Amino acid sequence: MKPKSFDVVIAGGGLTGPTLAVALADAGLKVALADSEPIETRLAPNFDGRASAISAANWRQWRALGLIDRLQPDAQPIRDILVTDGPAPGASARTPLPVFLGFSSDSLGGDPDEPMGWMLENRHIRAALSAALVERKVKTFAPAAVRSATVDGPVARVILADGVALEAPLVVGADGRRSMVREAAGIATYGWNYDQCGVVATVSLEHDHEGVAHEYFLPGGPFAILPLTSQRASLVWSDQRDRARALVQASPEAFEAHLARRFGDALGRPRLDGNRMQFPLSLQMAETMIGVRTALVGDAAHAVHPIAGQGLNLGLKDVAALAEVIVEARRIGEDWGSDLVLERYARWRRFDAAALATATDLFTRLFSNDHPVLRLIRGAGLAAINRAGPAKRLFVREAAGLLGETPRLLRGETL
Amino acid sequence: MSVAASSIDPAEVARFSAVADQWWDAHGKFAPLHKFNPIRLGLIREQALARFSRNGKKVRPFEGLRLLDIGCGGGLLCEPMTRLGFSVTGVDASERNIGVARVHAERGGLAIDYRASTAEALIEAAETPFDVVLNMEVIEHVADPAAYLADCSRLLAPGGLMIVATLNRTLRSLAFAKIGAEYVLGWLPKGAHDWRKFLTPDELIAMARGPGLSVDGPFGVSYDPLADRWSRSDDCGINYMIAVRREA
Numbered sequence: 001m002k003p004k005s006f007d008v009v010i011a012g013g014g015l016t017g018p019t020l021a022v023a024l025a026d027a028g029l030k031v032a033l034a035d036s037e038p039i040e041t042r043l044a045p046n047f048d049g050r051a052s053a054i055s056a057a058n059w060r061q062w063r064a065l066g067l068i069d070r071l072q073p074d075a076q077p078i079r080d081i082l083v084t085d086g087p088a089p090g091a092s093a094r095t096p097l098p099v100f101l102g103f104s105s106d107s108l109g110g111d112p113d114e115p116m117g118w119m120l121e122n123r124h125i126r127a128a129l130s131a132a133l134v135e136r137k138v139k140t141f142a143p144a145a146v147r148s149a150t151v152d153g154p155v156a157r158v159i160l161a162d163g164v165a166l167e168a169p170l171v172v173g174a175d176g177r178r179s180m181v182r183e184a185a186g187i188a189t190y191g192w193n194y195d196q197c198g199v200v201a202t203v204s205l206e207h208d209h210e211g212v213a214h215e216y217f218l219p220g221g222p223f224a225i226l227p228l229t230s231q232r233a234s235l236v237w238s239d240q241r242d243r244a245r246a247l248v249q250a251s252p253e254a255f256e257a258h259l260a261r262r263f264g265d266a267l268g269r270p271r272l273d274g275n276r277m278q279f280p281l282s283l284q285m286a287e288t289m290i291g292v293r294t295a296l297v298g299d300a301a302h303a304v305h306p307i308a309g310q311g312l313n314l315g316l317k318d319v320a321a322l323a324e325v326i327v328e329a330r331r332i333g334e335d336w337g338s339d340l341v342l343e344r345y346a347r348w349r350r351f352d353a354a355a356l357a358t359a360t361d362l363f364t365r366l367f368s369n370d371h372p373v374l375r376l377i378r379g380a381g382l383a384a385i386n387r388a389g390p391a392k393r394l395f396v397r398e399a400a401g402l403l404g405e406t407p408r409l410l411r412g413e414t415l
Numbered sequence: 416m417s418v419a420a421s422s423i424d425p426a427e428v429a430r431f432s433a434v435a436d437q438w439w440d441a442h443g444k445f446a447p448l449h450k451f452n453p454i455r456l457g458l459i460r461e462q463a464l465a466r467f468s469r470n471g472k473k474v475r476p477f478e479g480l481r482l483l484d485i486g487c488g489g490g491l492l493c494e495p496m497t498r499l500g501f502s503v504t505g506v507d508a509s510e511r512n513i514g515v516a517r518v519h520a521e522r523g524g525l526a527i528d529y530r531a532s533t534a535e536a537l538i539e540a541a542e543t544p545f546d547v548v549l550n551m552e553v554i555e556h557v558a559d560p561a562a563y564l565a566d567c568s569r570l571l572a573p574g575g576l577m578i579v580a581t582l583n584r585t586l587r588s589l590a591f592a593k594i595g596a597e598y599v600l601g602w603l604p605k606g607a608h609d610w611r612k613f614l615t616p617d618e619l620i621a622m623a624r625g626p627g628l629s630v631d632g633p634f635g636v637s638y639d640p641l642a643d644r645w646s647r648s649d650d651c652g653i654n655y656m657i658a659v660r661r662e663a
Contacts, residue, residue: 028474154523330474332456333495335523340449343441 003165006032006139008326008336009158010172011146011181013042015052015122016298016315017174018129018138022065023323025136027415029330032166033138034158036145036175043130048122049275050200051234053078053213053226055117058316060412070128076229077115079211115211119226119234121202141166146175149184149294156293156337169337170326172295174315177284179300185291191284191303197244198279201235201255202228203270209233216263223263232273235259244278289349290342295322301349314352320407321348327415348407431514435522438489438515448491454636454645455551455656456495459578462631462658463547466576475500483545483570485534486553490516490527497525501547504528506537534566544572551580551656554619555612561622568628574663579623580656584613587652616651623659632657 008024010017013035021031041047054062054075062068133140144160149171151157156171173181182189209227216223223237239247247255252272259270284303289296298315325345329336408415437443460476463469469476478500484493487505489512497503497520505527507513513531520527548571550564557563564579571577614622616633623630635651638644 028472328453331471332453332460333497333499334453334456335494335498338439339441340439 001163001165003157003167004032004139005155006030006166006168007330008032008170008172009034009156009166009168010174011035011149011158011179012172012174012176012298012300013037013039013140013142014174014176014298015125015129015312016319017172018133019062019065019316020172020174020297020319020323021138022067022129022132022136023061023319023409023415024326025138026065027323027327027330029326031138032168033133033140033142034144034146034160034166035140035142036161038143039130039140041143042126043123045123046275048126049202049277051119051121051202051226051228052125052312053117053119053310054316055313056114057406057410058313058320059115059118061316061320061409064409064412064414065132067128067132070131071118071120071124074120074124074229076119076227077211078117078119078213078227079115081116081213081215083215084217119213119228121228121234146180146184149181151293154335154337169335170293170295170342171337172297172322173300174297175300177299177303179286179296181294182286182291182296182300185294187291187294187296188287189284190287191282194238194281194283195241196238196281197241198236198238198281199244199247199276200279201272201276202232202274203235203259204230204232204273205270206268207231233270235270238281239278241280248276248278288346289318290339290346292339293337295342295345297322317352317407317410318349320409321345323409324407324415431511431518434511435489435515435519438491439519445489445491451636451645451654452491452495454647455492455580458634458636458647458656459492459496459547459549460499462578463576466574466658466660467546473500477501477547480546481543481572482547482549483537484549484551485567486551486556487516487529488512490519490529492549492551493527493529494520494523494525496549497527502528504530504545506530506532506534508533534563534570538566538569542570544570544575546572546575548575548577550577552582554579554581554614560612560614560619564622565625568623568625568659568661571659571661573661575661577623577659577661578656579619579659580654581619582613582654583652584611584615585652616655616657620657623657627662629660629662630657631660634658 007029009032010021011034013033017033017035021033024031035042059068062071141160141164144162144164146158147161148159149156152167155167155169157165157167158171159165171181173179173185175181208231209225211227213227214225224235226234226236228234247258250258255272255276256270282303284299286296286301289301297318299311301318302311302314304311304314322345325341325348326336329341329344334341438445440446441449460471463477463480464471467477467480476499477496480501482496482501482503484496484503484505487493487507490505493503493505493516505513505516506529507516508531510531513529516527516529520529548567550567554560554563567577620630620633633651633655634657635648636645636654636656637648637650638653639646
C-alpha cells in the first residue's frame with residue numbers, strides 16, 4: 001500500500017498527543033494522529049474517571065490553542081493550596097509541594113489574579129480535544145495501533161495494525177508508558193515500582209470548597225482533596241496495593257466509612273459520586289527523549305505518578321517545547337525530524353523531566369511513611385518553607401532558569 | 416538546472432558518506448556551525464521575504480527564485496534554502512565538500528545543483544545571475560576581498576539580494592573567534608583564521624557599495640556561552656552580516 005504522507009505522525013490519542021496535533025495543525029502542518037483505541041471508547045464518560053490539576057502555564061497553552069471556551073464551564077479554578085503535615089497542628093504552609101500538585105514553578109510570572117491551576121475531569125478534556133481535532137481536520141486513524149515504525153532516509157514510516165502506512169519526517173510517540181514508538185526506536189527505559197497504588201475517587205462535599213486544594217500528610221500517607229465544580233472534589237491518596245484494590249471494590253457505604261475513619265475532620269461527610277480507581281505507582285524514565293526521526297512526549301518519555309495530572313503537566317510542557325522546536329525549524333527550512341533539530345527539544349526538556357522524577361521519588365519515599373524521625377523532618381521542612389517564602393521563590397526562579405526560556409505556548413502565545 | 420539524485424556515482428557515495436556523517440553530526444566537529452546556523456537562516460529568510468515581497472506564511476515562500484551559495488561546504492545552508500523553495504546552486508572550491516554535500520542532499524531527496532567551483536569560475540562561464548547570493552564566512556579567507564566582492568556582485572541579478580557574513584576586526588573577535596574558537600573551545604582548526612584579514616563593518620560596507628548597489632546593516636549576532644546559543648543583537652563586535660541590494 002502506498003504510504004500516506006504527512007509533516008508529522010503522532011502516535012497516541014490521549015491528552016498530550018491531541019494537544020500536540022492541535023498546536024502543529026494551527027501552525028499549518030499536516031498532521032496524522034494514530035490511536036489504538038476507537039474514538040468513541042476514549043470519549044465514553046466512564047473511560048477515564050480521573051481529574052487533572054492543570055497548571056497555570058498549561059492552561060495558558062490550551063488558551064493559546066483555542067480550547068478554553070470548551071473547557072471553562074467544567075473547570076474549577078484552584079485559588080489556594082493548603083499543605084498540612086499530619087494530625088499535628090501548626091506546621092501548615094500555604095505553599096504548593098510537588099506531591100500531588102507538581103506545578104509550583106509554573107505559576108511564576110503570571111497575573112497575580114490568575115488561579116494557581118485548574119481542576120478538570122479528564123473526560124471533559126478529551127471531549128474538547130476531540131472537537132478541536134475535527135475542527136482542524138487532523139487526519140485521525142483509530143482504532144489503529146502502531147505495528148512498526150522504521151526510518152528510511154528522509155522519512156519515518158509507520159505501519160498501523162490495519163496495514164495502513166503513514167510517513168513523515170518525524171514520528172512522535174505520545175503513546176504512553178508502553179510506547180510502541182519508543183520501543184521501535186530502541187529507546188530503553190529505567191524505573192521502578194513503588195509497592196503502592198494511587199487511589200482516586202470523586203465525591204460530593206458537605207461544604208463549599210471555595211477553590212482550595214488541600215494536601216495532608218497523614219500517618220496513612222499523603223492525601224489530597226482537589227476541588228471540582230458543583231461542590232465536588234477529587235480525592236487522591238496512596239495505599240498498599242491490596243488495600244487499594246479492596247477499597248475500590250468495597251460498597252459505597254463501606255468506602256465512605258473508611259474515608260471518615262481515615263481522614264476524619266479533613267473531609268467532613270463526603271458522598272461518593274462516580275467511579276473509584278486505583279493506579280499502580282511507578283516511575284519510568286526513557287533513557288532519551290529522542291531517537292532517529294523520533295521524539296517522545298508525556299508518559300512515553302517519563303511516567304511519574306499517574307494521579308492528579310502531575311505527569312500530564314509535564315507532558316503538556318513537552319508538547320509546548322516540541323511544537324515550538326518543530327515550527328521554528330520548519331520556518332527556516334530545516335529538516336524538523338533531523339537530529340540537529342530534535343536535539344534542541346531534548347536539551348530544552350532534559351532538566352525539567354529529571355527534576356520532577358527526582359522530586360516525585362523523594363516525596364513518595366519521604367511522605368508515604370510514618371516513621372517519627374521522618375515526621376519530624378517533614379514538619380521542620382514545612383515550617384521552614386512557611387518562613388522562607390521569598391527564599392523559596394528565588395530558588396524556584398533560579399531553577400526555572402535552568403529550563404531556558406519558557407516555550408511560547410506556555411506563555412499563552414501562539415506559534 | 417538541478418542534479419538528479421540518481422546521477423551520483425556510487426564510488427562517490429562510498430567516499431563521502433563517512434565525512435557527510437561528520438558534517439551533519441549535531442555533536443561532531445561542526446557542532447558550533449550547527450548551533451550558529453538557525454540564526455543565519457532566520458536572517459536570510461527575513462531579508463529575502465522583504466526584498467522579494469514574499470508571503471512568510473507559505474511553507475515554500477521563495478518558489479521561482481534562484482539562489483547561489485558560495486563556499487557551501489557540506490550544504491548546511493543549501494538544504495534549508497531548497498526546502499524554502501529556492502532553486503539552489505552551491506559552489507565550493509573543495510571537491511570533498513561538494514562530494515559530502517551531494518551525498519547528503521541525495522539522502523534527503525533534495526535536488527541541489529552542487530559544483531566544485533568558485534565565484535570567479537562562474538563568471539567566466541557566463542553563469543546566469545542569481546536572485547540571491549549567499550556569501551557566508553568566506554570573505555575573511557580570500558586574498559583580495561574588494562575584488563572578490565566585486566566579482567560576487569556580478570553574479571547578482573537586477574533586483575537581487577546578497578548576504579555577506581563575516582567576522583569583525585576587534586580585540587573581542589580576536590579573543591573570541593581566533594583564540595577562543597580555535598584554541599580554547601577547539602571549535603575550529605587552529606590557524607583557520609587570520610585575524611588581520613577580518614574587515615570592520617565600515618570597511619565591508621564601503622567595499623560592497625557600488626553603482627546600483629546599496630547596503631543594509633550591519634546586523635550583529637552574539638553568543639551566550641551560558642545558554643550555549645546564538646541570538647540576534649545590535650552588537651557587531653564579533654560576527655555580523657550585511658545585505659547588499661542590486662537595483663531592479
